Amino acid sequence: MSPRGKRLLGTLLVHLIAWTIALLWIIPFFGLAMTSVRPFSELIDGWWRLDPFNLTLANFSSAWNHPDAPLSVGMRNSMLVAVPATIIPMFVGALGAYGFARFSLPLKNLLFVTTVVVLTIPAQMVIIPLFAMFRDLGLLDSLTALVIVNTVWALPWITLFLRNFISTIPIELEEAARIDGASDFTVFARIVLPVALPALGSVAVLQFMWAWNDFFWALVFTFSSDRMVAVRQLPLLRGVYFVDWGLLAAASIMVLAVPVALFALLQRYYIRGMVGWTPR
Amino acid sequence: MQTLRRFTFVLPTLALVFAFAVYPALQTIRLSLFLPTGEFAPLANYAEVLSDRRVLNLAGLSQGRFPMGSLVHTFIWIVIHLPITALLGLVLAVLLQNVRGGGFIKSIIFMGMVIPGAVGGLVVRFLFERDLGIVNQLVVLLGGSARTWTAYPDTALLSLIFGSVWLWTGFSLVLYSSGLGTIPRDYFDAAKVDGANELQIFGRITVPLLRPITVVVVVMSIIWALKLFDYVYAATMGGPGRATQVLALEIWHLAFVRGNFNQAAVVAVLLGVISLTVSIPMLRRRR
Numbered sequence: 001m002s003p004r005g006k007r008l009l010g011t012l013l014v015h016l017i018a019w020t021i022a023l024l025w026i027i028p029f030f031g032l033a034m035t036s037v038r039p040f041s042e043l044i045d046g047w048w049r050l051d052p053f054n055l056t057l058a059n060f061s062s063a064w065n066h067p068d069a070p071l072s073v074g075m076r077n078s079m080l081v082a083v084p085a086t087i088i089p090m091f092v093g094a095l096g097a098y099g100f101a102r103f104s105l106p107l108k109n110l111l112f113v114t115t116v117v118v119l120t121i122p123a124q125m126v127i128i129p130l131f132a133m134f135r136d137l138g139l140l141d142s143l144t145a146l147v148i149v150n151t152v153w154a155l156p157w158i159t160l161f162l163r164n165f166i167s168t169i170p171i172e173l174e175e176a177a178r179i180d181g182a183s184d185f186t187v188f189a190r191i192v193l194p195v196a197l198p199a200l201g202s203v204a205v206l207q208f209m210w211a212w213n214d215f216f217w218a219l220v221f222t223f224s225s226d227r228m229v230a231v232r233q234l235p236l237l238r239g240v241y242f243v244d245w246g247l248l249a250a251a252s253i254m255v256l257a258v259p260v261a262l263f264a265l266l267q268r269y270y271i272r273g274m275v276g277w278t279p280r
Numbered sequence: 281m282q283t284l285r286r287f288t289f290v291l292p293t294l295a296l297v298f299a300f301a302v303y304p305a306l307q308t309i310r311l312s313l314f315l316p317t318g319e320f321a322p323l324a325n326y327a328e329v330l331s332d333r334r335v336l337n338l339a340g341l342s343q344g345r346f347p348m349g350s351l352v353h354t355f356i357w358i359v360i361h362l363p364i365t366a367l368l369g370l371v372l373a374v375l376l377q378n379v380r381g382g383g384f385i386k387s388i389i390f391m392g393m394v395i396p397g398a399v400g401g402l403v404v405r406f407l408f409e410r411d412l413g414i415v416n417q418l419v420v421l422l423g424g425s426a427r428t429w430t431a432y433p434d435t436a437l438l439s440l441i442f443g444s445v446w447l448w449t450g451f452s453l454v455l456y457s458s459g460l461g462t463i464p465r466d467y468f469d470a471a472k473v474d475g476a477n478e479l480q481i482f483g484r485i486t487v488p489l490l491r492p493i494t495v496v497v498v499v500m501s502i503i504w505a506l507k508l509f510d511y512v513y514a515a516t517m518g519g520p521g522r523a524t525q526v527l528a529l530e531i532w533h534l535a536f537v538r539g540n541f542n543q544a545a546v547v548a549v550l551l552g553v554i555s556l557t558v559s560i561p562m563l564r565r566r567r
Contacts, residue, residue, distance in 0.1 A: 048414065126300070271454060
């Protein structure tokens with residue numbers, strides 16, 4: 001075979017392998033989708049059997065209006081937690097990051113390292129004292145508790161990520177503004193924040209997704225059905241006598257649709273945040 | 281005066297992190313030093329937890345039978361999950377460089393990183409169901425017999441680990457892909473001119489140059505495996521017969537199901553110490 005033919009064959013082979021892998025990878029999601037839109041009687045022998053094939057949205061409406069764990073309530077609660085748990089740590093962390101990047105403060109290195117080390121601590125390491133603390137503060141079984149823990153657990157990586165970003169911004173602009181009499185806060189708000197917008201975009205996308213996806217905090221801190229976030233409700237939808245996979249699949253799809261849509265729309269920020277460092 | 285004013289920039293972050301992370305972490309350490317009776321006995325407490333069959337089941341371990349204890353399960357998880365996802369991610373990153381639609385394929389593979397871990401757990405459980413799961417179609421095709429793989433102690437943990445490979449290979453793939461983009465093209469061209477074949481280029485140029493990324497992938501994968509909770513909870517809740525119990529789940533179970541805060545604190549401290557030790561190479565690099 002000619003070298004050119006060989007190369008063509010190689011390219012063909014690589015494409016074949018790559019697309020086979022892609023197909024394999026997407027099958028579970030495809031199965032989930034198929035299961036969610038078909039009546040249970042058609043699934044008993046597997047979702048891949050297409051005869052008979054009837055489309056129904058019954059699973060979605062029964063998950064949405066479920067008697068014990070209505071997803072309509074869960075999705076609303078998830079929003080009520082994830083939105084503030086994104087905005088608050090973003091601004092608090094940006095302030096902190098600016099301070100750590102530009103000012104010389106007493107004990108700065110020690111304080112910064114301590115903050116960053118928290119990144120590596122698992123949530124389970126603090127859960128028992130936090131539970132007692134929230135009980136004493138009267139915050140158990142409240143969405144406020146979830147906003148607080150998700151905020152605190154976001155601050156270390158946001159501070160680290162934004163500090164590294166701000167360190168790469170040329171300082172001349174800030175110095176010029178200071179000579180013109182701008183205060184520290186004015187410099188931060190008017191000069192640094194606008195330049196840091198792409199980094200803030202990455203922070204927002206990743207943090208929203210993490211807050212939305214959190215299960216552990218929600219499991220420990222909330223127990224009433226009207227205080228549960230959507231992810232927390234999923235295991236409750238399993239059913240008592242048999243696993244209602246149609247219902248579970250429909251609920252799963254509604255819950256995962258939010259982070260997936262966000263990823264599809266803001267992929268660039270997402271990947272940049274992931275690569276530009278986001279240990280969690 | 282200026283220093284004081286400038287300190288207010290970092291104050292909110294520090295106050296929140298110290299109040300809700302550092303302080304409770306220290307309290308957990310304190311808690312781990314006491315027996316449930318309130319007696320100060322650090323050695324006895326740690327010894328008791330480490331000799332507990334829930335954490336370390338030597339009988340199960342020596343016979344190769346599950347459950348082997350949550351410490352062993354977490355260890356097995358890392359030993360299997362880490363090399364497979366790291367290598368698969370690297371190979372796919374190289375492979376997809378020259379594939380039309382490679383970006384789209386990467387997004388598909390990355391989807392497991394985007395969805396909640398609890399959803400991942402449910403989907404994996406579904407995959408391995410006896411009648412409804414598609415895995416059994418393949419098993420039967422290959423001459424095996426169908427069963428619900430997550431419902432038997434001998435196969436449950438492995439099923440979950442392979443499920444987690446499906447979910448989280450996207451992480452190393454994306455990191456390695458971005459790393460490949462930073463290697464100058466000339467390196468590969470020069471090697472080709474010198475007559476190196478693809479395999480030599482991969483082993484002698486690509487892999488060594490991606491070393492910093494490998495450090496991040498290895499450390500992050502271990503930390504994730506140590507913290508693993510929602511995925512296992514949704515899939516099996518640690519069952520059947522504790523065969524998929526992992527460390528993070530063990531802490532929750534000890535504290536909030538059995539109500540033994542002191543023993544839970546011991547396992548939590550162990551988990552924290554392991555995580556911290558593992559992260560040191562990466563924290564050094566990042567500063």
